[in-house]
Amino acid sequence: MPYIKVDENLPGIRALLAFSPETAEPLGVLTNLLLRSNDGLSMAERELIAAHVSYLNDCFYCHQSHGEIAVCYLNGDRQLVEQVKKDYSNAPVPDKLKSLLAIAASVQQGGKNVMPQQVEQARALGATDKEIHDTVLIAAAFCMFNRYVDGLAATTPPDLATYPPRASQVAEHGYGNHVFAASQPV
Amino acid sequence: MAYIDLQNDLPGIRGPMAFRPETAKPLNELAEILLHQQHDSLSCGEREMIGAYVSSLNDCFFCQNVHGAMAGHYFECDASLIDSIKHDYQSAPISDKLKALLAIAGSVQKGGQYVTPRQVEHAKKMDATDRDIHDTVLIAAAFCMFNRYVDGLNTWAPQDPQVYADRAAMRAADGYANLNAFK
Numbered sequence: 001m002p003y004i005k006v007d008e009n010l011p012g013i014r015a016l017l018a019f020s021p022e023t024a025e026p027l028g029v030l031t032n033l034l035l036r037s038n039d040g041l042s043m044a045e046r047e048l049i050a051a052h053v054s055y056l057n058d059c060f061y062c063h064q065s066h067g068e069i070a071v072c073y074l075n076g077d078r079q080l081v082e083q084v085k086k087d088y089s090n091a092p093v094p095d096k097l098k099s100l101l102a103i104a105a106s107v108q109q110g111g112k113n114v115m116p117q118q119v120e121q122a123r124a125l126g127a128t129d130k131e132i133h134d135t136v137l138i139a140a141a142f143c144m145f146n147r148y149v150d151g152l153a154a155t156t157p158p159d160l161a162t163y164p165p166r167a168s169q170v171a172e173h174g175y176g177n178h179v180f181a182a183s184q185p186v
Numbered sequence: 187m188a189y190i191d192l193q194n195d196l197p198g199i200r201g202p203m204a205f206r207p208e209t210a211k212p213l214n215e216l217a218e219i220l221l222h223q224q225h226d227s228l229s230c231g232e233r234e235m236i237g238a239y240v241s242s243l244n245d246c247f248f249c250q251n252v253h254g255a256m257a258g259h260y261f262e263c264d265a266s267l268i269d270s271i272k273h274d275y276q277s278a279p280i281s282d283k284l285k286a287l288l289a290i291a292g293s294v295q296k297g298g299q300y301v302t303p304r305q306v307e308h309a310k311k312m313d314a315t316d317r318d319i320h321d322t323v324l325i326a327a328a329f330c331m332f333n334r335y336v337d338g339l340n341t342w343a344p345q346d347p348q349v350y351a352d353r354a355a356m357r358a359a360d361g362y363a364n365l366n367a368f369k
Contacts, residue, residue: 003306004316020320023219026212033209057297103338110244111337119189129190133206136338144331150298151290151323 003153010180011157011166012061013149018180027145031175034138040131044073045097046138048084049104053139055085056108059146061156068167096125100135107139162186189340198248199332200367201341210367213332217362220325221256227318230358231260232284233325235271236291240326242272243295246333248343251350252357253329259354265347283312287322294326 006015017024035046047070054062063085070081083091088101099122106113114136122132148154157163165185192201203210221233234256241249254268261267271278275288286309293300301323309319336343344350356369 003301003303004320016320019316020324023216023324026215026219029212030209030216033212059298107334107338111246111334111339114189114338114340116189116340130206132190133202133339137202137206137209137335140331140334140338143334144327147294147298147327147330148324151294151301151327152298152320153301153303 001153002155006152006154007180008155010184011162012065012154013145014180014184016148016152016154017177021177021180024177024180028176028179030141034134034141036174040128041100041134042073044070045100046134047073048081048088048093048097049101049135049138050142051081051085052088052101053104053108053142054146056105057143057146057150059150061149061154062142062146064160064163065166068163069170071164072167072171094125096122096127099125100127100131103132103135104139107136108143111140187340188342189338192339192341194368196367198252198341198343199336202335202339203365204367207367210365214362214365216328217365220321220328221253222358222361222363225321227315228287228321229260231257232287233321234260235268235280235284236287236322236325237329238268239272239275239288240291240295240329241333243292244330244333244337246337248336248341249329249333251343251347252353255347255350255354256357258351259358265351281312283309283314283318286312287314287318290319290322291326294323295330298323298327 002015004019006019010018017027035050036043047066051063051066051070054066067081067085071078074080080091084093088098103114103118103122106115106118119132169185188201192205194201194204196204221237222230225233234253238250238253238257241253254272258265258268271280275285290301290305290309293305306319
């Protein structure tokens with residue numbers, strides 16, 4: 001049960017965004033900029049980074065939600081997404097993405113855990129400055145979102161079947177106040 | 187040296203913000219609402235102190251100095267009081283409500299799941315509103331993002347505490363919205 005009085009019909013972070021629509025606004029803008037772009041990293045790669053960091057932070061609502069959004073972008077390949085979340089080094093994804101996931105995993109521990117060698121490795125595999133920047137900021141932002149959700153004990157829907165419809169909504173319309181203002185997709 | 191070519195020499199978070207102004211805008215708008223905007227029950231000093239405390243737990247030199255100096259400016263106190271709050275807030279001359287909220291912020295820094303119902307009940311007993319609790323958690327969470335952004339890209343930070351003290355009045359007057367990283 002959430003630590004503050006929120007709308008119980010809204011799942012997870014959506015209830016918190018509805019409680020505080022003013023802060024929801026810049027959070028939505030930030031998320032669209034970081035996750036709804038194919039400039040450098042693809043939208044699928046961005047969601048995989050978010051899902052992996054959320055998995056490392058043990059935030060079920062977030063890793064399940066963003067994992068399902070990645071599934072939308074990856075032609076329904078749920079097995080691939082689960083493997084990237086849990087064991088990316090053995091997943092069939094490009095080495096460049098693996099090197100960026102390594103950086104994201106370090107950011108999850110703390111900013112100072114990112115090592116120069118990790119950055120050099122990413123660069124050697126073709127990562128640009130913008131891709132490295134975006135990886136760090138996505139990972140950092142999810143360290144915020146995961147804490148926001150779990151720190152207020154936001155409701156985690158236990159029925160896994162409810163995550164794909166919400167994921168489709170985001171895959172079609174992106175992030176923003178519509179995720180709590182409209183009726184919830186089923 | 188920063189891990190990427192930021193194309194500027196600005197310190198701390200200002201470097202990455204000048205590198206990518208589009209993401210800087212919502213980050214600064216969030217900071218403005220959380221830390222600078224008028225609030226019914228948490229002063230600017232209290233909110234900046236929560237940010238500074240979490241930044242010290244995350245060992246982020248730049249952030250704890252910027253926001254520690256902001257808190258010191260609003261509280262009109264010595265840096266030594268800010269340091270004593272960072273190191274041992276339970277013994278510091280601050281309100282019981284702020285102590286209860288700092289305990290929650292400290293838990294958020296470790297991870298959302300570390301916040302306990304007892305901590306929340308205690309904060310409410312000390313007159314924290316739902317808004318106070320929401321904002322404390324979001325400020326603490328946001329600083330877990332800002333600290334990682336600053337240190338994850340290996341930005342540089344001025345070492346002289348006076349640099350931060352000198353800028354606090356300007357930031358308190360200007361706020362964070364439309365922040366010009368170059369100023």
